[in-house]
Amino acid sequence: MTSVINTSSVLPRIDCPIHAHSPLGPFTTFRVGGAADWLAIPRTEAQLLNSLQWAHSLELPTRLLGAGSNLLISDQGLSGLVIVTRHLRQVTFDDDTGQVTAMAGEPLPTLAWKAAKRGWRGLEWAAGIPGTVGGAVVMNAGAHGASMADILVRVDVLNSDATTGAMMPVDLQFRYRTSVLQHRSKPVVRAVFQLEPGYDPKQVTADTLRDLKHRRATQPYHLPSCGSVFRNPLPYTAGWIIEQTGLKGYRIGAAQVSELHANFILNQGGATATDIFRLISHIQGKVLEQWSLQLETEVKILGPFPAI
Structure with missing residues (x-):
């Protein structure tokens, strides 16, 4: 207790x-x-x-x-x-500017559906991403060739002196699946996005559903995971590299590389964080051995783990 x-x-x-x-x-x-x-x-x-x-x-x-x-x-x-922060939720739409302001705890899929039902384009890709607005900004979440960097206008963060400050996209130094906020202690309070209003809500909703169905058809949703484990080592995808390395289905303890999408690690029931960490390290080792390529993790790893 x-x-x-x-x-x-x-x-x-x-x-x-x-x-x-x-x-x-x-x-x-x-x-x-x-x-x-x-x-x-x-x-x-x-x-x-x-x-x-x-x-x-x-x-x-x-x-x-x-x-x-x-x-x-x-x-x-x-x-x-x-x-x-998941209970810090509030969304406002400005019909004059086409901007939407969302608190950090607003689930990204919920925000995407709210925008779609208003006929606002720009977040169709986000309906299947299991994160909140704050986390999505910090990691520059994206899918289907789009990302948060494409639509962000401003993010409000808390400074060390407990004041609120605004950061613009240029301040965040967005790169593929990362921003400076991943390495700075500046909690996100809210974010403002520029969307495109004025479309047929039925069409935007249909397009959002199409992207969601594609994501669910190609990625495992039936068991606990963190989403994509590794950043894509362009021009390849991490999933393809791991699959070609012969690691689909590979298991340590109750942690397993997904048979559907090799860039996902699944908790088959009773996995420990150490199981998952060891599986991540094993994948990195095998890919390095066979491809001379160091896979970088997209998942953020916190706390002490045993040496491998």
Whole structure:
């Protein structure tokens, strides 16, 4: 059983419970990972700020989790405060500018469907990506040749002094599946995107559904995974390279390379984070041996793991 403290004892005007020794597996799409020393689940921007100030007052490291996709957390858990942002959800559409503003915790598929039903183009590709707005901006999520970098206007982040600052696309230095925010402690609060309004909602919805069906037909959704494990080593795709290396179906413990798409690792039930980490390392080793190619992980690996 986890214990809870109330941060009102530290910051009396804003209440956000902090949970001690809270398991993180339920907050990740892999369904693995140890406990956080402290866990906060804010429901408002004020509570997010409160949580960060509380951690800062105790000199604790902080990490943010959105949907928990694209993430592998050690079986030993994480030190400091982990903040789950998935309840920070609000979306506004500006019909005059064609811009949509979304809070960091808004699920990307939900945002894509909301835009489609209004007849706004620009997010059709995002309906099958299992992440939140904040995480999608940080990693420059994308599919079907499109990405967040194509539509982002501005992102609001929290600075170390607890003020909110704006960052423009040029500040984020977007590259393939990454941005500077992956290496900076600047939590995303909200993002503004430029879409294209004025289309037939039925057609945009149909196009969004088409992209989603394609994704579900070519990628495994029936078991826990993190999404794509490796960045594509262009001009190849990581899935093709792994398949040609003969690793489809390869298994360590309860972690298995998907038979459908080799750039996915599946938790077959009871996998540990260490199983998955060892499988990632095994794939990298075999690809390096056969192709003289170092696969880079797209999944973010947090916490201590055993040496391989």
